[in-house]
Amino acid sequence: MKFITLFTTSSYLVLASNSANASFLGLKGKWCEYTNDQQCGRDKYCQAAVGDCLLKTATIDGNCQQPPAVCTMDSDPVCGCDGKTYANPCEASANSMSIASYGACGGGNDRDTQCQVGDNTCKSNEYCKAAEGTCGGNGRCTVKPTACNLNFAPVCGCDGWTYGNECEAESIGENIDFKGECSIDPNVCVPDDRPRPVRNGLRFRFNLEGNDRLCVDSSGNLYEYGQFNGVSNSNECAEACVNDVGSDLASALLGFDFGCTDRVCRCLYSSGTINSSNRGHFDSYNTNFTGKGSISGTTAKKTFYAFKLVGAEAEDMISIS
Numbered sequence: 001m002k003f004i005t006l007f008t009t010s011s012y013l014v015l016a017s018n019s020a021n022a023s024f025l026g027l028k029g030k031w032c033e034y035t036n037d038q039q040c041g042r043d044k045y046c047q048a049a050v051g052d053c054l055l056k057t058a059t060i061d062g063n064c065q066q067p068p069a070v071c072t073m074d075s076d077p078v079c080g081c082d083g084k085t086y087a088n089p090c091e092a093s094a095n096s097m098s099i100a101s102y103g104a105c106g107g108g109n110d111r112d113t114q115c116q117v118g119d120n121t122c123k124s125n126e127y128c129k130a131a132e133g134t135c136g137g138n139g140r141c142t143v144k145p146t147a148c149n150l151n152f153a154p155v156c157g158c159d160g161w162t163y164g165n166e167c168e169a170e171s172i173g174e175n176i177d178f179k180g181e182c183s184i185d186p187n188v189c190v191p192d193d194r195p196r197p198v199r200n201g202l203r204f205r206f207n208l209e210g211n212d213r214l215c216v217d218s219s220g221n222l223y224e225y226g227q228f229n230g231v232s233n234s235n236e237c238a239e240a241c242v243n244d245v246g247s248d249l250a251s252a253l254l255g256f257d258f259g260c261t262d263r264v265c266r267c268l269y270s271s272g273t274i275n276s277s278n279r280g281h282f283d284s285y286n287t288n289f290t291g292k293g294s295i296s297g298t299t300a301k302k303t304f305y306a307f308k309l310v311g312a313e314a315e316d317m318i319s320i321s
Contacts, residue, residue, distance in 0.1 A: 030064040040064035045096035053081035079105035113141040127173030156182035189260035195238035205311040213298035213306040223291035225266035226282035234258040237265035261303040
């Protein structure tokens with residue numbers, strides 16, 4: 001695991017990760033006349049809507065904005081009204097600059113491609129990004145982030161799944177329905193296919209590997225497990241495997257299998273991990289299986305859901321897998 005460091009420029013702090021910057025555009029502030037920053041007060045500027053600075057009119061409406069103090073380094077180039085190319089909308093805003101057009105100045109960049117959610121207009125590394133809450137209709141082809149920070153600011157995707165933050169949803173090309181967690185039906189076995197429980201400031205990241213499946217190692221062997229009974233859903237299972245065990249088992253955890261019908265939660269470990277000194281946390285256990293090392297695949301098992309632990313990092317760290 002590599003960690004990205006923070007560095008500063010003369011004007012603002014830059015975070016080296018990929019996440020959306022569109023939130024810096026179209027914010028509703030005090031009305032102002034474009035280029036008349038004095039109307040906005042100290043440390044603010046008058047931001048025109050994208051493209052409006054190119055209008056041949058006597059006055060151009062704008063909104064007073066505070067330049068952001070923090071930006072990401074993702075590549076989403078825009079052409080500023082000063083004729084300079086900025087790496088992304090946030091960088092333009094950090095320099096108190098309105099945007100003339102999406103894409104680099106001088107052309108040669110098709111990042112301003114319009115699309116319809118669900119069509120095939122965008123490239124393979126892009127998705128059709130629509131306005132939050134619309135979950136369809138018109139959008140703009142936007143590059144999917146390849147790295148995200150681990151700040152937990154949950155959003156509900158248009159697919160009904162909860163994501164840890166906007167960037168995580170965008171990284172798989174999912175539009176955002178609303179900020180906050182999706183509502184959880186207590187009768188749903190898997191309310192989230194990427195649960196993220198926290199133990200002592202360390203966020204554990206699980207991914208759903210398959211339904212009607214159990215986790216196996218590279219040789220197809222099942223893992224020994226400690227079992228909790230009466231667990232309502234896979235989110236609670238993830239929480240139990242991380243926080244209802246000793247630190248030795250938490251650090252050795254490989255993933256979990258959740259049995260939907262019987263409501264059983266099986267925390268998975270390499271053969272030889274569970275012993276007489278640590279198994280007391282579980283309702284039952286099974287050490288007859290020989291699986292070792294990282295989870296490499298799954299095998300069929302009706303009504304079970306297989307989850308793999310894909311990482312565990314401090315909440316305030318930024319990482320690239």
